[in-house]
Amino acid sequence: MFQIKDLSMIYDMNTDLRTYALKGIDLKLPDKGLIGIIGPSGSGKSTLMYCLSTLKDPTEGIITYNDIDITNVSSSERERLRRREFGFIFQKHYLVPYMTAIDNVMVASVKGRDEEKKKAQALLSELGLSEKEYSKRPANLSGGQCQRVAIARAMINDPKVIFADEPTASLDHANAFNVMKLLKKYSEERLVIVITHDKTILKDADSVIEIWDGEVSR
Template identity: 40%
Template sequence: MNTPDPATVIASARGLVKTYGRGDTAVHALAGIDVDFERGKLTATMGPSGSGKSTLMHCMAGLDRPTDGTVVVDGEAVSAMPERRLTKLRRDRLGFVFQAFNLVPTLTALENITLPLDIARRPVDRDHLDAVVRAVGLQDRLSHKPGELSGGQQQRVACARALVTRPAVVFADEPTGNLDSTSARDVLGFLRRSVDELGQSVVMVTHDPTAASYADRVLFLADGRIVDELREPTPERVLERLGALTRRVEDAAQQTVAASAGLEVR
């Protein structure tokens, strides 16, 4: 697997391990991952259910503590950071977009977008705010509350909220999972433009080959390890890689079952 130039890396992990439980019931969600995410790029992570893709993103974003290994984001050692500093880092320098929109229903779209700045008591950069609002196409919806917006519009508000603080990196976990195909295209198009026009760095977890095709680079996980990557993806190439990966995982599972039963798989 090709490693990006260190000068272009916005976030990295070395020897990243995440284990849930102990003893015979332990689940190894991440099994010693080394990875670099490139600055000013959109990286998608994919893999079968239980492959560790969301756990990887949560550890990178400081939402979950790794069992072992190091995580560095924009020069900060996230994995070793005390909770108070970690909270400040997440608030001031990281952006988040989740499958659930997580908007405050009593606030307008504009108030939801500027909420992180208001909480941090930071002034609003009107030029940057206007650029983000134009990028998401919400100029005529800023006075509307979430209940008056479509699902796609609500997710675009969430995307704008993630970008208004000028974060070092945006972490997006299945950002189109609750959207119809048209709304999903709108949100993915915005994330793509945030990279191309605003210089943003985005790490996205997705199960959708079409969503992954918006990325510069796709990482494939299986059993808590990065097993493949693809640059300049298309939906067809992503689907082909996923199919091969799924077959590999199924074959490995059959080998394990057969070995435990004392059989030989040919």
């Protein structure tokens, strides 16, 4: 589904600060499964994810997603992809502080209110939150619970691809393990890309791509 050809990203191209974040990456990613992207800090992992998910434009190269060159589509098409086909999970949960857990899940939904509420409840329950926690705000939930709300939000539109950038980095070991178990389960029906610098969370990954200094080294 994703095909990446000769992908390069140079930040601050026209200044002395020029940084080669990605250098001629070639990759093919499958339709389903748990794919790990591992590498030290600064190796280009997030940049690769931003390019794949249309959040950033590469300097060079082609990325096709289901045969569409996504480096070359309109901003409305990019937005459609991000809303309808992609789900995002970050190291920080980025929940809206004044909204309840369930409203945070529904905020990303593209469907009608009643339908989305049932789906949000089902997701939160599946992710191990109890009913009384649905109406709590992020400040009254634990870090692990907030991250699970963020995962429910990423799942609400039934995405075909989940991009998770260091999803367990702010969690203790038990919560990190739980989050990976859920992502593994969700990867049975979609592509889940997990970026990390921590090899231990990728033990159930279907494949692992190593990035070193902007290059793939498998």
